[in-house]
Amino acid sequence: MKRRQGWLFFIIFLLTLSVYLLINYPLQLGLDLQGGSQLTLQIIKEEGKVTSDELEAVNSVIDKRVNNLGVSESNLQTLGGDQLILELPGEQNPLVASRVLGKTALLEFRTQKKGTSTDLKTLQLQRLNIKELIELYSSSDKTQNDENYLKIIQNDLKKIEQELNYSYTSSDIYGMLIEIKKYVDKEITNLFIKTDLSGKDLINAGRRQEQTNSNWEVLLTFSNSGGEKFAEITKSIAGTNQLLAIILDGESISEASVGSQFVNTGITGGSATISGNFSAENARELEVQLKGGSLPLPIEIVESNTIGALLGSKNILKSLYAAISGLIFVGIFMIFNYRILGFVSVLSLVLYGFFNLALYSLIPVTLTLPGISGLILSIGMAVDANILIFERIREELYDGNTLTRSIDSGFQRANSSIVDGHITTLLSCFVLFLLGTNFVKGFAATLGIGVFISLFTSLNCSKTILRFFTTYQSLRQKNLYLPKKNFSN
Amino acid sequence: MIYNFELIKNKRKIISFSTLLILLSLLGILYSTFNTSYKKPINLGMDFIGGNELRIERVCEEECSNFPPDSVLENLREISKNKNVLNNTKLQFQNNNKLISIRTPYLSIEESNNLISNLDNIVGPLNYESKDSRLIGPKLGKRLLNNCVASLLVSLFAISLYITIRFDKKYALFALLALFHDLLIVFGIFSWLGIILSVEVNSLFAVSLLTIAGYSVNDTVVIFDRIRENLKSNKEGHNETIQLSVNESFRRTTFTSITTLIPLLSIMLFGSYSLFWFSLSLSLGIIVGSYSSILLAPTLLLKD
Numbered sequence: 069m070k071r072r073q074g075w076l077f078f079i080i081f082l083l084t085l086s087v088y089l090l091i092n093y094p095l096q097l098g099l100d101l102q103g104g105s106q107l108t109l110q111i112i113k114e115e116g117k118v119t120s121d122e123l124e125a126v127n128s129v130i131d132k133r134v135n136n137l138g139v140s141e142s143n144l145q146t147l148g149g150d151q152l153i154l155e156l157p158g159e160q161n162p163l164v165a166s167r168v169l170g171k172t173a174l175l176e177f178r179t180q181k182k183g184t185s186t187d188l189k190t191l192q193l194q195r196l197n198i199k200e201l202i203e204l205y206s207s208s209d210k211t212q213n214d215e216n217y218l219k220i221i222q223n224d225l226k227k228i229e230q231e232l233n234y235s236y237t238s239s240d241i242y243g244m245l246i247e248i249k250k251y252v253d254k255e256i257t258n259l260f261i262k263t264d265l266s267g268k269d270l271i272n273a274g275r276r277q278e279q280t281n282s283n284w285e286v287l288l289t290f291s292n293s294g295g296e297k298f299a300e301i302t303k304s305i306a307g308t309n310q311l312l313a314i315i316l317d318g319e320s321i322s323e324a325s326v327g328s329q330f331v332n333t334g335i336t337g338g339s340a341t342i343s344g345n346f347s348a349e350n351a352r353e354l355e356v357q358l359k360g361g362s363l364p365l366p367i368e369i370v371e372s373n374t375i376g377a378l379l380g381s382k383n384i385l386k387s388l389y390a391a392i393s394g395l396i397f398v399g400i401f402m403i404f405n406y407r408i409l410g411f412v413s414v415l416s417l418v419l420y421g422f423f424n425l426a427l428y429s430l431i432p433v434t435l436t437l438p439g440i441s442g443l444i445l446s447i448g449m450a451v452d453a454n455i456l457i458f459e460r461i462r463e464e465l466y467d468g469n470t471l472t473r474s475i476d477s478g479f480q481r482a483n484s485s486i487v488d489g490h491i492t493t494l495l496s497c498f499v500l501f502l503l504g505t506n507f508v509k510g511f512a513a514t515l516g517i518g519v520f521i522s523l524f525t526s527l528n529c530s531k532t533i534l535r536f537f538t539t540y541q542s543l544r545q546k547n548l549y550l551p552k553k554n555f556s557n
Numbered sequence: 558m559i560y561n562f563e564l565i566k567n568k569r570k571i572i573s574f575s576t577l578l579i580l581l582s583l584l585g586i587l588y589s590t591f592n593t594s595y596k597k598p599i600n601l602g603m604d605f606i607g608g609n610e611l612r613i614e615r616v617c618e619e620e621c622s623n624f625p626p627d628s629v630l631e632n633l634r635e636i637s638k639n640k641n642v643l644n645n646t647k648l649q650f651q652n653n654n655k656l657i658s659i660r661t662p663y664l665s666i667e668e669s670n671n672l673i674s675n676l677d678n679i680v681g682p683l684n685y686e687s688k689d690s691r692l693i694g695p696k697l698g699k700r701l702l703n704n705c706v707a708s709l710l711v712s713l714f715a716i717s718l719y720i721t722i723r724f725d726k727k728y729a730l731f732a733l734l735a736l737f738h739d740l741l742i743v744f745g746i747f748s749w750l751g752i753i754l755s756v757e758v759n760s761l762f763a764v765s766l767l768t769i770a771g772y773s774v775n776d777t778v779v780i781f782d783r784i785r786e787n788l789k790s791n792k793e794g795h796n797e798t799i800q801l802s803v804n805e806s807f808r809r810t811t812f813t814s815i816t817t818l819i820p821l822l823s824i825m826l827f828g829s830y831s832l833f834w835f836s837l838s839l840s841l842g843i844i845v846g847s848y849s850s851i852l853l854a855p856t857l858l859l860k861d
Contacts, residue, residue, distance in 0.1 A: 103686070108697065166666040370694035372666055376613075378686035382829075389827040394820030401816060438761060441824055441832050445768070445839065448817030455816065456779065459809045485782045488723060489775035492716055496771035499712035500764065503704060508764050515768070 075532040083419060086426030093429040098436030098510065101384050103377030104157035107165060110370040111150045118150040118365065125364045127152060133168055133360035147505075152367075162372050164353075172317050172366050173357035175267030178260030179301060180310040180323075188259050188311070192323070194228055195252050201225065202245050221245075253319045260313045260320070263301050269294025273358035275351040278343060284351035285343035288358070295338025302326045303334030314342050316354070387440040394444055395421070398451055406458050408548045412533050413454040413526075420450050420518075420525040427517055439510035446518025449493065453526035456482040456489075462550060471544055479531055486527065493519050560807045564800040564856055571856045575738060575849070582745020589748045599744065600751030604759035605702040607663045607695030611673065614656055614687035615680060621654035624680050632679050633672070657683075663695055705763035712767055716774050724781060728858075732777045735854040739773045739846045740766055743838055761835040769842030776813070776850035780806045784855065796859050803855045814847040 099106050111118050111126055123146055130152060134142050143155040156165060180188065201221050218241065225244055229235070234251055272289040290298055305312060307328030314322045322342045326335065346354070375383075395417065402410035424443060428435060461478030465471070497516035500508055537543045564571075586598040595601065603610055615621055626648045634643050647660045657680065664672065669692055677683045693701075716736070721729040743766065750756035784802040791798045821843070824836040 110694070110697065161670075163666050163670045368694070369666060370697040372669075372690070372692040374688060374690040376684075376686040376688040378684070379689050382687075386827055386829050390820070390823040393827060394823035397819045397823065398816050401812075401819065405812065437829055437832060438764070438835075441828070441835065444820045444824055445817070448820045449772075451816040452775075452813040455809055455812045459812075463805075485779045488778045488782065492719060492774045492778065493768075493771040495715045495719060496712045496767045499708050499715060500767055503708035503711065504764070505701060505704065505760060508760060511761075511764055 075528065076536055079419065079529055079532055083422060086422040089426040089429050090422070093432070095425065095429050096432050096434045097380075097384070098434045098439065099155055099157060099373065099380070100375050100437045101380050101387075101435060102157060103375050103380035104155065105162040105165070105375075106371075106373040107154045107156070107162060107169070107369050108147070108371035109152040109154060109169065109367045111152070112366045112368055113150070120149075122364050123149065126367065129360050129363050130154065130169060130367075133356050134165075136356040136359050137165070137168060139165075151370075158377070162374055164349075166369050166372075168353050168356050170367060170369060171357050171363075173267065173360065173362040174317050175270065175358060175362065176315040177263050177265040177298070177301060178257070178313045178315055179263060179305050180260050180313065182310065184259045185309055188256065188323075190231075191252055191256050191259070194232065195249070195256065197224065197228060198245065198249050198252060202249070205242065205245060256320050256323075257313070257315055257318055260311075260315070263297070265290075265294060265297040265301060267358065267362050269297060270358060273355045275346075275355045277348075283343070284346040284348050285341050286346065286351050286354050286358070288340045288342065290338045290340070292338065295336070298338065298340060299334035299336045301334070302330055303332070306330040306334065314340075316357075321354075383437060387437065387444075391440065391444050391447075394447060398447065402451065402454070406462075407550070408537065408543065409454075409458045409461065409534070412530055412537065413451060413458070415533050416454070416525045416529040417447065417450060419529050420447070420521060423521050423525065424514075424518055427521065428514070431517075433513050433517070434510065435514075436510040438508070439514040442511040442514035443518060446515050446522065449515075449519060450522035450526060452489065453482070453486045453522055454530055456485055457526065457530065465546060465549060471538060471546065471549070475531075475534055475538070479527065483527070486523070490519050490523055560804040562800070562804055562807065562852070564803055564852070565796050565859060568856050568859055571852050575853050578742050578745075578845075579738065582742050582748065585745045585748035585752065589752055593752060599748050600755065600757045601702070602757030602759040603660070603691070603693055603698065605698045605705075607693045607698040609661045609664045609669055609672075609693075610658075610689075610691045611660075611669070612656060612658045612689040613673070613676075614684045615654070616682045616684050617655060621650075623654055624650065626650065629676075629679055633675055664692065666692065701760055705760060709763065709767060709770075713770060716770060720774065720778065723778070724785070728781050728785075731854050731857045732774055732781065734857065735777050735846075735849040736770055736773045738849050738853060739769055739842060742845050743769060743842045746841055747838060756834060758834075761832070762838055765835055765838040765842060768839060769846060772817075772843060773846035773849065776810060776846055777854045780810065780850055780855060784858065799855050799858055803851060807851060810847055810851050814843050817843055 109130070111123065113122075127144065127146055131144050134144065134154065134156075139156055141157050143157075145153050147153050154165070154169070156162070201224055205221055221241060225241070225248070228248060232248075232251070232255075234248065269290050270288055271291045271294070274287040274289075275284055276287065277283070278285050302312065306326040307330075309325075311323040311325050313320045314324075322344050342354075399410075399414040399417070402413045404410065406413065424446075427433075433439065457478050460482045461474050464474035464477055469477070494516060497512045497519065500512035501516065504512055589600070590596060590598050593600070630643065630646060630648050633646075643661065645662055649658045650656070651658060657676065659672070659676070661672070669690065673683070673688075673690075713733075713736075717729060717733050720732050724732070747756065747758055747762065751758070780803060783806050784799050787798045787802045787805075788795070791801070793801070818840055821836045821840045824832050825840075828836065
């Protein structure tokens with residue numbers, strides 16, 4: 069008797085604890101339930117495997133960049149040794165993130181080769197032309213007579229093609245424009261020689277609006293040794309016609325001359341500004357990339373999931389309806405077939421629900437749509453154990469045993485089947501969790517936790533509640549445990 | 558109520574019925590492999606081959622105006638920068654023209670955003686809060702597919718190891734046979750659904766197969782447990798004891814299936830759209846699994 073009471077108090081204690089946990093540690097909702105974007109980033113390495121050091125380095129650079137973007141509550145995890153998963157909750161634009169994240173941000177400073185002035189001027193002019201063509205192409209999209217625009221662009225492209233002596237591989241105009249832009253960028257970069265100053269010598273980056281016009285510029289601050297290198301380089305080309313190019317990921321973003329007043333000392337003070345035609349947004353992106361440092365390996369965005377906030381809250385409601393209606397119908401079915409026993413199983417199902425959710429907030433498990441379906445499915449499986457036991461109890465009752473004896477041996481005899489069944493399901497969950505993707509992991513986790521808890525609630529809670537009930541004489545009549553029409557059997 | 562299935566008498570019928578189901582499944586798989594546009598045993602969705610899927614609601618005052626999907630696609634092509642991206646594109650209006658769903662091959666995030674803003678120009682305004690967009694690269698898709706196949710094989714191995722240890726080899730063999738029977742039939746049904754209704758399978762389908770595997774074995778093991786227990790105590794013949802055990806476990810197995818089917822049905826009726834086919838394949842698996850546990854697996858244990 070005392071042991072039974074002990075269990076009852078323990079269960080009540082667990083229930084109180086669960087409610088306390090649920091109130092104080094709210095459940096974490098996945099992006100499909102609260103809205104937001106999820107990006108899977110693949111690290112690209114031509115040969116060999118990505119080492120754990122490289123993975124960590126990429127991870128920390130991306131982490132810095134995301135923080136500098138000012139995204140709150142973002143979450144970054146590594147996956148499978150060469151992938152990263154980035155979650156951006158709320159209504160963030162994945163496009164901005166992709167522009168900032170995808171860049172290697174390899175910053176180089178190069179000086180112009182001697183005697184290349186004419187070539188550079190031609191190329192710079194072409195670059196300007198191409199930029200204009202691209203803008204023209206983008207803005208011509210929505211006008212009625214874009215045929216004319218296309219012809220103009222095509223003609224201009226032909227001219228550039230002839231002047232540069234370049235042949236395209238692409239067949240559509242947009243592809244050609246991008247291709248020729250890349251080619252010109254590369255040619256410009258080739259006119260410059262590498263120096264020993266690079267992004268590694270940078271300690272900070274910032275941005276500000278130019279005073280003379282509304283354009284933005286990006287400020288670079290070098291380390292001590294970087295400042296010395298910068299002074300040395302600027303000194304070597306001061307007053308000559310050679311330019312200094314600032315090159316990001318192989319593309320020159322700025323070419324500047326150094327005035328003859330710097331011929332003796334170079335530009336000292338350890339800082340430089342890049343002033344191009346930066347918009348506020350472009351300047352911010354460049355700042356974020358430079359601040360975060362360069363990626364040791366390039367990355368590619370291989371998966372993106374975006375779910376609007378409204379859809380997220382709709383998903384919660386729908387899952388809630390599904391879970392509650394599922395519970396109610398299962399409850400009705402159980403009470404109809406097993407009467408008091410059914411009622412006991414409903415109580416232990418409710419306990420099961422509370423324990424489950426409390427454990428989610430404790431571990432913590434992030435609740436996603438597949439996760440919820442794992443939970444709902446595990447309700448069905450939790451009932452399975454109850455049914456196994458109840459069927460055994462019924463058999464014992466039919467055989468004419470007393471209620472107490474039937475209950476005891478019912479639980480005992482169902483034990484091995486229940487454990488077997490649960491272990492096979494746990495095995496699948498375990499494999500799913502180990503090998504599955506993010507999406508699948510959520511399902512495996514909730515189903516696995518559910519199966520585990522159902523072992524406790526069906527074997528222990530059901531038994532305790534049932535024993536508590538049978539201490540009342542009015543609840544001890546056999547016909548409360550069997551459907552009436554079958555009882556005569 | 559005592560159930561009385563004449564398992565011994567109907568041995569032949571049960572085995573023929575299962576053979577028929579298996580043959581129909583194989584037929585679907587073969588037809589799908591050789592006579593469909595995708596040339597695969599089953600219609601693989603974008604999870605496995607990569608692609609872009611967008612669903613978004615339109616903002617409409619009362620009734621949403623009607624647009625023929627073909628002309629919308631035509632318009633999209635006209636204003637799109639990279640025309641090739643709109644090859645193999647499916648566009649649909651659902652829910653009284655309110656919901657647009659569009660499927661294209663893999664796009665970059667930039668291209669996908671362009672597509673949305675172009676769509677906004679043609680059939681907008683759109684409600685961005687209701688947006689559901691998924692992009693999967695082709696390489697990742699392939700990896701996912703390999704991953705799913707691998708996890709299916711590993712978990713099958715683990716399950717067979719477990720029942721071999723718990724039961725003897727013969728029982729393990731038949732439980733596994735029932736398991737393959739169940740998986741093959743669910744696979745076959747989805748093969749046919751792909752052929753007839755262009756239903757695609759995604760990674761959740763693989764999850765459902767794994768869950769079905771666990772469930773099917775669970776169900777069979779419970780009955781085998783009963784058979785083993787009865788064989789120890791009963792003095793009746795081997796075959797009669799098996800038949801008795803099946804009838805004793807019949808109610809438990811059907812009730813368990815029903816209580817698992819009820820929540821799945823709730824997900825299909827009330828749950829999110831993305832879980833519909835997942836719940837359906839699980840439900841089918843549970844129905845087939847119950848049949849094979851009650852009738853097929855014990856029948857295989859019968860001695861001539």
